[in-house]
Amino acid sequence: MSQDDPGFESDHDHQHCIEQALETARVLCRDRKQRLTPIRELVLKLVWQNHQPLGAYELLPALAKAGFNSAPPTVYRALEFLQEQGFVHRIASLNAYVGCPHPERPHRSGFLICRGCQRAVELNAGAVHSALKTSAGELGFEIEQEMVEVVGLCPDCRMTGGAHA
Amino acid sequence: MSQDDPGFESDHDHQHCIEQALETARVLCRDRKQRLTPIRELVLKLVWQNHQPLGAYELLPALAKAGFNSAPPTVYRALEFLQEQGFVHRIASLNAYVGCPHPERPHRSGFLICRGCQRAVELNAGAVHSALKTSAGELGFEIEQEMVEVVGLCPDCRMTGGAHA
DNA sequence: TACATTATGTTATACTATAACAACCGTTTT
DNA sequence: AAAACGGTTGTTATAGTATAACATAATGTA
Secondary structure, three states, X not given: OOOOOOOOOOOOOHHHHHHHHHHHHHHHHHHHOOOOOHHHXXXXXXXXXXXXXXXXXXXHHXXXXXXXXXXXXXXXXXXXXXXXXXXXXXXXXXXXXXXXXXXXXXXXXXXXXXXXXXXXXXXXXXXXXXXXXXXHHHOOOEEEEEXXXXXXXXXXXXXXXXXXX | OOOOOOOOOOOOOHHHHHHHHHHHHHXXXXXXXXXXXXXXHHHHHHHOOOOOOEOHHHHHHHHHHOOOOOOHHHHHHHHHHHHHOOOEEEEHHHOEEXXXXXXXXXXXXXXXXXXXXXXXEEEOOHHHHHHHXXXXXXXXXXXXXXXXXXXXXXHHHHHHOOOOO
16 A cells, blocks of 8 residues: 555544545546546546445446436446456445545555444555466466455444444 | 365365264254354355255255245255354355355364365465464454465466366 | 338346245254 | 243335437537
8 A cells, every 4th residue: 555545544544545536547547548527527526525435326326416317227338347447446345335445556455444434545556466366376376356355343443433423 | 284184186085074964063063062063064065965065045945845844034044053163164255155164163264265176275374374374463453264265276277278077 | 201120118027136024854962 | 831031034115316319499510
C-alpha cells in the first residue's frame, strides 16, 4: 500500500477520495476513448460514498432518485463497465463492489475486510502476489486473476470490540 | 501442498480420493461426536466426485435420485455441516463447493482454479499466508479468515489451449 | 443524411441462499 | 414406558444476486 492511501484511518478527508476518484476516471476515460456517461459516473460516485463495499441492489434507489431507470441491468451494466476500466472491484465473498484507489494501471488486488465496521481497504500486496506466483508456478499453474479477500478486525474495531461504525 | 496430494495430475486414482475423504470424515465425526448422517455423507461423496467445484443446486438431482428430499435447504444444511467440520470448502468466486483433502486440522486454504477444465486444487500456501499476515499486520489488521482464489490455466490446459475436459 | 455502434429502457427469468415452522428420531430423564 | 429434550430432516415460501433478450434512444462516422 502506498503512503498516500488512506488505510483504516477513519479521519481522512473522504470528500477528497471521491473527488479524486471521479477526476481520475474522467481523465482515464478520455485517454481511453471510453464514455463515462452520467449513469456510470453516478454509480462510481455512489460506490465511493464510503469505504464499505456496496451491493448492486443498494445502488438502485439512488439511481431512481436521480431520475434514471432503476432496474437491475442498469446498475450491473454500469458496474461491469467500471470494473473493465479498473475503477471498481467486486468482492466475491460479499457480493459487493468497492472503489479502486489505483485505476490507472491494472493490478492484482487484495482486500482487508473488517467485520466490525464493514470497511474494506485494498492491499497492494506485492509480497502476497509473489508468494502466490511461486506456489502456483511449482504446480505449473499460470495465474491470470487473483482474488484475495481477508476478513478480520481493523485497528479501530479491535479496540472497541467490533462495534465501530 | 504436501507430496501425496494430487495436484493437476489428471491420472491419479480418484476413487481413492473419494474413499479416503469419506473414511476420514467418518473417523473425525466419531472423534468429534458429530453425526455423519446419510444425507451428509452422500453430499460429501457427491462433492468429491471430481475435482471440479459443484454448485449447491447441482447436487439436488442426485439427492432426489437417492430418495431424499431435494429442496434447497437440505443440501445447504449438509454443506453447512460439512464446512463446519472442514470437509468441504466454499469457493466464493464460483458459488461452488469442493472437497477438502486435509480436514483433520483447520487451515487457511487457497485455491487454484483452472478456467479450462474447471478443476480446483487446494494450495497449502504457507508462504502466501505469511505474506498476507505481514501486510495486514503493518496496517494493524487482525486476520480471522482468508479467501484466496486464483484463476488461470493448469498445466494440462496450457498445452491444449484450455480445451481440456 | 444514412449508417453503424454503443448505451439505455424494459420485461422476464435464472441462479443462489435462507427464513420459518412442522414432523421425526435418538437420547436422557422421570 | 412416558415425557421431555436436542438435533436432523421435510416442506413451503421468499429473499437476494445476476443475466437474457429485445426494444428504443443516443452517439459517432462515412
